[in-house]
Amino acid sequence: MDRKMVLDRIPRQFCEGPFWGNGKMGAVLYVQDGKLCISVDHVGLWELRETLPDEPKAVFSEILKHKKEYLEGDPDYVEQTDIFEEHIGRTKLPALAMELQLPGSITGFMAETDLEKAETFLSLEMEGDRRAEGRIYLDSCVNILMIELQGEGAGSLEVKALGWDLDSPRLRPLKNWNYEPCIQTEKEGCFVVRQHFGGDRSAVLNAAGQAFKEAGKEGLRLAVSIRTGAQAEEETMAEEGSALVLDYLARTEVFLEAHRGDWEKFWSGFDIRVPNERLQEAFWQEMFKLYCNEREDSSPVTLQGVWNPNHRMPAWFGDLHNDLNVQSCYWPAYKTGNVNLVRPYIDYYSAASQRFMERTWKLFGIRDAIHIPTMMAPDGTGAASEWCFWNTILGPELFVSVDFTWFYEYSREKDTLRDKIYPFVERVLHLYQGIAFEKEDGYLHIPFTTSPEVDRDGHMLLSDDATFTLSCLHYLCRKMEGYAQVLGLDGSGWKAFGGRLAPVKTNEKGLPLFDGIDVFASHRHFCHLFPIYPLCEEAHNEVAQRSLDTAINQGFLEFAAFSCPYLGIMASRCGRGNMARTMLELYCMVFRSRNSFTVNGDPYQNGILRISDTNAGESSDAFTLESGFFVPTALCEMFVHRALDKVWLLMGMPDEWKSAGCGGLTVEGGHKVTIDMEDYRISRVKLTAGCEETITLRWKGDNPVKRILKNGAEEEGCGFTELMLPLRMQDEWVIEF
Secondary structure (H helix, E strand, O other), rough: OOOOEOOOOOOOOOOHHHHEEEOEEEEEEEEEEEEEEEEEEEEOOOEOOOOOOOOOOOOHHHHOOOOOHHHOOOOOOOOOOOOOOOOOOOOEEOOEEEEEEOOOOEEEEEEEEEEEOOOEEEEEEHHHHEEEEEEEEEOOOOOOOOEEEEEEOHHHOOOOOOOOOOHHHHHHHHHHHOOOOOOOEOOOOEEEEEEEEEEOEEEEEEEEEEEEEEOOOOOOOOEEEEEEEHEEEEEEHHHHHHHHHHHHHHOHHHHHHOOOOOOHHHOOOOOEEEOOOHHHHHHHHHHHHHHHHOOOOOOOOOOOOOOOOEEEEEEEEHEEEEEOOHHHHHHHHOOOOOOHHHHHHHHHHHHOOHHHHHHHHHHHHOOOOOOOOEOOOHHHHHHOOOOOOHHHOHHHHHHHHHHHHHHHHOOOOHHHHHHHHHHHHHHHHHHHHHEEEEEOOOOOEOOOEEEEEEEEEEEEEEEEOHHHHHHHHHHHHHHHHHHHHHHHOOHHHHHHHHHHHHHOOOOEEEEEOOOOEEOOOOOOHHHHHHOOOOOOOOOHHHHHHHHHHHHHOOOOOOOOOOOOHHHHHHHHOOOOHHHHHHHHHHHHHHHHHOHHHOOOOOOOOOOOOOOOOOOOOOOOOOOOOOHHHHHHHHHHHHEEEEEEEEEEEOOOOOOOOOOOEEEEEEEOEEEOOOOOEEEOEEEEEEEEEOOOEEEEEEEEEOOOOOOOEOOOOOOOOOOOEEEEEEEOOEEEEEEEE
């Protein structure tokens, strides 16, 4: 099966066109007003000014005394503002754009993207039997979008570089900030667009065209670049950008070879093969998006990543949304052995620690502690507004801390553990140590917690001791005790704090939302299931099974786009492969636009959700990325996952999948796993150890081991139906069945 994505209808909306990215720059092609429009985005396009006072309306102790008023939005206790309207503050900004006026209206469209090479072949049909064809790609190694079209009139196409339309109602915040129209110039065949933003910032878009003629057909090559920086550096950026686009046109094949080599290196490290065309294609498409958005030296993945539209403000501020959205973008990177792509996430959040500590002191009155806003800009400030409701609740720092531990579990980088992970998680735990209080039972409890995003009586449900909160804190205490030992530190304090914390309580329904409050309605995040995933401590046991049953029994009508694939992960970890497959297929059929971007709500009227103001009928250009990244994560979990010291193989396989395989998938410890399945049974496993430890292997079915090789030498274990393996770094184990 070729790794191709074919779009064979005219993309009249942003979420229907082909797309490309390199971690710093992104582009999407679509048709607007009869013209080819290409959004050109850059990770540096941010408005980072605050429009409201940078002080909380009430400190946490006062909020606890006035919970009802706080939940109702009383301006004495929380910033009273419609953060999606006139008081919009920090936000990702729209992309700039290129526009190509074709010699006639488009009547036919075909874009075939080779995902392995990250290149798109484009074919256009226009009025009067005119045709044009060519290729488009965004260079993986330098910030250049390359467009090559050939056909009647292609050599004399009218090309425009565009800034923001400040008169557009969908860009009203830009006008409210007194943004100025862009400045456009042309010099020696190079277009330059300067768009000022953020007070003293500038985006500079450069483009240069080159007409050519081959086989009697006119053609145009167009190289486009974008960069952001201080307005004082604007002239330098313009000169360097012009030099880059001209050099690229002169040495295209040299650059192209490096581009292809970089993508080939990415794809060579992992693979899965499943007998389901829809899910196989989704795996490749989402992994393509991952590498388009993240590189070792880029920025963390925001809600829309490098694909913000040019004609509207980014949905939900295009922010770093710290209640599963940012975090789940990285799970497929871990699972496919691409932990290096997570480094910007760790680096950015670690670098923002000082800002996090400042806001923690303001809101909680606790020194040397970290609280993180739910909606965040890359510098650690609150997106939309520093002190709106969403940015004053507890919990986002726990989502981030869990991913910080994952980085060490998969990379085993001791330096990163010492310099970034341990100090960060330590300060997060300081926050909860500072607000914990003792009850009559002798345990420490955490006040006013949430299980995102559960509502009751029109307000978010907040109470003491959310299962999400307690399970994360116990997990982090256990991890920090172990990390202290690795670093030669005293970890007894973490064990003591964990021992005093209220335990996570379960009941006949499994894991509740809070002690005494079971899941009572269909909802979105299922964060009470965190012990199953991503804490990965519960799997294939009664607690996990009962918890999944309880979530399913509430129905699906209030789900968001990512609810289905997230439940697919949970189903895999409970051995319910058929459910896992079904949840992934539902997502792919219902919640994806033509170009595979996630759509929120039910804009295509599939009828899977309850019709309401918040979950249906939303514009399909209000997409986010995290939902799609659940798909490769869930597929990896079908093949292999870990809970404590046990590694489970093929436990999430659907019953009807006769043959499948994976290569280079990774579990905690940095162990790489390759699995072959034939005739519905596991046939061969190769495991390369990432660290020294002992694990137990278990697999779906009861077929016994036929042969074991350790570094090429025969080992005992034939006839076993599970194996305990003493691993040493880089040991290679081969198990045949």
